[in-house]
Amino acid sequence: MVQSRSDGNRIFIAGAGIGGLTAALSLSRRSRAVTVIEQADELRPVGSGLQLPPNTMQVLRDLGLEDALLPHVVAPRAIEVMTWRGDAPVAEIPLGALAEKRYGAPYLVIHRADLQAVLLKAARASAGITLRLGTRLRGAAQNSDRIKLELEQAAGEADGEIPLDHDTGAALIGADGVWSTVRRRVMGLRAAAFSGRTAYRAVIPASDVPERWRNVTGLWLGPRAHVVHYPVSGGERFNLVALVEEDWQEEVWSGPADRSALLDRFRDWPGACRELLSLPSSWLKWALCSMDPGTSWVDGRFALLGDAAHAMLPFAAQGAAMAIEDAEALARHLDQGADDIPRALRAYESERQDRAERVMRLARSNDRIYHMSGPLALARDMVMRSLPSERLLARLDWLYGWRPPGA
Structure with missing residues (x-):
């Protein structure tokens, strides 16, 4: 069965994750009709924690979401940096009120599912956004005037019939993550590659965790591995991530871990550190995949954002932030350049690509610095101990101090 619809001004977004939903909300606030395509038939609360630095909060605040987020977040007092040699911090990067005063927005931490739930509720409340769950992008084509999508519906698979839809619109945005269908099958670009790094993640009740860790972000550095932890879910739960250099010899890219x-x-x-790692009764693990800088994000009326455009190692805590920044820029350029969509998308790429790739390079640099051993690690620790705490924060002014143009 084939159904056809046509709306030449509609923007289609593949992926109802953080970047896709933020882009939909940003476009809708600019009176643009949006359809979000998501292959999952239900958006379940999955994932672990993520960080919402001030540059992220500038966008979410402009979308009117800050109050809805506040019950789910924690504003950590600081980032405490330890090493595998001892429990005492070698450095402390102040956050809290100091970061908010410096950057005009708070530095927060949240569970990914809580952020997605807030975005989803706002999207469902928007008359300009259509959510199509249980829908897979099978193919897409474009000409100078429009795009045409071929979509599969999950309903009907049980009896062997897969209903197809043909939709037309103004543009297709791939916000469908590391394994982006838009990136690989529509735009013909190289997929993300395994980085040689694995993330082990667990979320536990915060009441199980020593009081020392309940209002800070902890960062432990060591040879070929590091550990990150912080509270989430309004302080009720606690997020633990262990990141290690290792080969991935399994047939799937995520799954249960050997505790x-x-x-x-x-x-x-x-x-x-070992006490914290021993608290979860089970762990999940993900192969970390990334892309090299320099790949185009735009092809005519097709464009990418977030991990689909620039999947990066999570060693700068900016993956979600870059997707949210992308979403704001994308909507702004499509609003300003509505008469020439390909040109507007090229302007979006031109604005965003250098910044996103600078963050990619920062994440790779942190990978090297965090995992040092021997004399290099000792020199690293000495430098960190010698720098005033506010100077450690100031080194990231270019990152955290970003604001949408005109804000």
Whole structure:
């Protein structure tokens, strides 16, 4: 069965994740009709924690979402940096009121599912946004005037019939993550590649965690591995991530982890770190995939944002932030350049690409710095101890101090 619809001004977004929903809201606030295509038939609360630095909050605040987010977030007092040699911090990067005063917005942490739920509720309340769950993008074509999409509906698969839709519109935005269909199948670009890094993630009740860690972001540095942790869900839960350099020899890119093997990997680390890692009864793991800078994000009326455009290692805590920044810029350029969509998308890419790739390079640099060993690690620790805490924060002014043009 084939159904056809036509709306030459509609923007289609593939992916109802953080970037896709933010883009839909940003476009809708500019009176643009949007359809979000999502292959999942239900958006379930999955994932772990993520950080919402001030540059992210500038966009979410402009969308009127700050009050809805506040019950779910924690504003950590600081980032405490430790190493595998001992429990005492080698550096402390102040956040809290100091960061908010410096950048005009708070530095927050949140569970990914809570952020997505807030975005989804706002999207469902918007008359300009159509959500099509259980819908897969099968193919797309374009000409100078429009795009044409071929979509599969999940309904009907049980009896062997897969209903197809043909939709037309003004543009297709791939916000469908690391394994983006728009990137690979529509635009013909190289997929993300395994980075040689694996993330082990767990979320536990905050009441299980020593009081010391409940209002800070903890960062432990060590040879070929590091650990990050912070509270989420309004302080009720606690997010733990262990990131290690290792080969991935499994047939799937995510799944349950071997808890005992993970704990053995950190057997020589300080007691406080090992105590935290021993708290979860189970862990999940993800192969971390990334892209190289320099790939185009735009082809005529097709464009990418977030991980689909620039998947990066999570070592700068900016993956979600870059997707949210992308979404604001995309909507702004499509609003300003509505008469020439391809040109507007090229302007979006021109504005965003250098910044996103600078963050990609920062994440790769942090990968090297965090995982140092021997004399290099000792020199790193000495430098960190010698720098005033506010200077450590100031080194990231270019990142956290970003605001949407005109804000």
